[in-house]
Amino acid sequence: MPSLASQVASVPPSGIRRIHEIAVQLDDVLGLAIGEPDVAVAPHVLAAGSAAWLADDTNYTGNGGLPEFRQAVREKLRERNGIDVDLERIWATTGATQALHLAMSLTLAPGDEILLPDPGYTTFPMNARMLHAEPVPYVLAVERGFLPDVDELERLVTDRTRVLMINSPSNPLGAVFPREVLATLLDFATRHDLWVISDEVYESFTYGRTHTSVAALDRHDRVFSVFSVSKTYALTGARVGYLVTPPAFAAVLRTYQEAIVSCVNTPAQRAAIAAIQGDQSHVEVAAEHYRGNLDAATALLDERGIRYLPPTGAFYLWIDVSHASDGDVAAWAESFLLTQRVSVAPGSAFGRSGEGWIRICAAASREVLLEGLRRLPAPTP
Numbered sequence: 001m002p003s004l005a006s007q008v009a010s011v012p013p014s015g016i017r018r019i020h021e022i023a024v025q026l027d028d029v030l031g032l033a034i035g036e037p038d039v040a041v042a043p044h045v046l047a048a049g050s051a052a053w054l055a056d057d058t059n060y061t062g063n064g065g066l067p068e069f070r071q072a073v074r075e076k077l078r079e080r081n082g083i084d085v086d087l088e089r090i091w092a093t094t095g096a097t098q099a100l101h102l103a104m105s106l107t108l109a110p111g112d113e114i115l116l117p118d119p120g121y122t123t124f125p126m127n128a129r130m131l132h133a134e135p136v137p138y139v140l141a142v143e144r145g146f147l148p149d150v151d152e153l154e155r156l157v158t159d160r161t162r163v164l165m166i167n168s169p170s171n172p173l174g175a176v177f178p179r180e181v182l183a184t185l186l187d188f189a190t191r192h193d194l195w196v197i198s199d200e201v202y203e204s205f206t207y208g209r210t211h212t213s214v215a216a217l218d219r220h221d222r223v224f225s226v227f228s229v230s231k232t233y234a235l236t237g238a239r240v241g242y243l244v245t246p247p248a249f250a251a252v253l254r255t256y257q258e259a260i261v262s263c264v265n266t267p268a269q270r271a272a273i274a275a276i277q278g279d280q281s282h283v284e285v286a287a288e289h290y291r292g293n294l295d296a297a298t299a300l301l302d303e304r305g306i307r308y309l310p311p312t313g314a315f316y317l318w319i320d321v322s323h324a325s326d327g328d329v330a331a332w333a334e335s336f337l338l339t340q341r342v343s344v345a346p347g348s349a350f351g352r353s354g355e356g357w358i359r360i361c362a363a364a365s366r367e368v369l370l371e372g373l374r375r376l377p378a379p380t381p
């Protein structure tokens, strides 16, 4: 049999999948491992998607998406993100997942390096490896309030570094980077002439901190912005996201999109248009639900003396279990699942600095969330 491409073996598997595979075989598990919104999709969004199917609105669209989709996104970007772009800079993608892959495909050649947050979202290093590029982690450390340290970035940058990845609000940390921090990161990228890929899929869920789009601060056309309807509108299975590029990439993107997906599912784009343009009260209700859950969860953890990062965004809680995990949080999470019947994501799935921590998803019923947290081991006083 011929061998697979040489880079395949270097693509890291997802460290959450193992937990998920065990959890689906058990029938009494409190599921806190997966980042899936638990709120209902707004009826007007479902109606728009259904109407498209029923009207046989099922042809290919342009590679960048329906003109109405791009227009809806353009207005949203101007009003909510402070980003003013023409339609040719907006590309409908198959979820943010494909937008990330596209942005990295355009900026990384074999052997190039990309600076990635650690802990950070699992597909960032997977994509880099698939493209024969080198993921270089920059640590978001507890000692620095989980914020990036520019001195460390200066030490990590080399003449092969091409991209700085930023993810705020962060998965897995549930943290929002302040505007000044983002400005500092952009200065760093400008100094070293790097591209920036800014993953903002959790933009709609912030608590006590304002979300800033990095592209709104960009004066040098170096930012690729990645957005999605998945988390904002609880539409994870619709698979619609969008990539906002610097100017003058339309021709190359048309080719890349053509070769990878041609275009995004047409009825799903119709649902996304309704979501982006329509009444946003479902998003506010979801944000209140997540905020309420996070407040209740942190109150319980405080009571139990378990350390965590106070959440400012997304719907995750980053919790310290190093008192119990004995240096191997992946093994601990597996045995916690088997013995306590609670699935949590081991922090090490998000990078080396996640060792000793877990991520739990607060997009769950309040009862399930609190019962899951009650079963966590507390440190001995």
Ligand SMILES: Cc1ncc(COP(=O)(O)O)c(C=O)c1O
Binding pocket: 035, 094, 095, 096, 097, 098, 121, 167, 170, 171, 199, 201, 227, 228, 229, 230, 231, 236, 240, 241
């Ligand atoms: C940080 C981050 N980026 C991107 C994605 C992918 O989102 P989508 O469903 O739009 O592909 C996720 C999903 O969990 C995520 O957490």
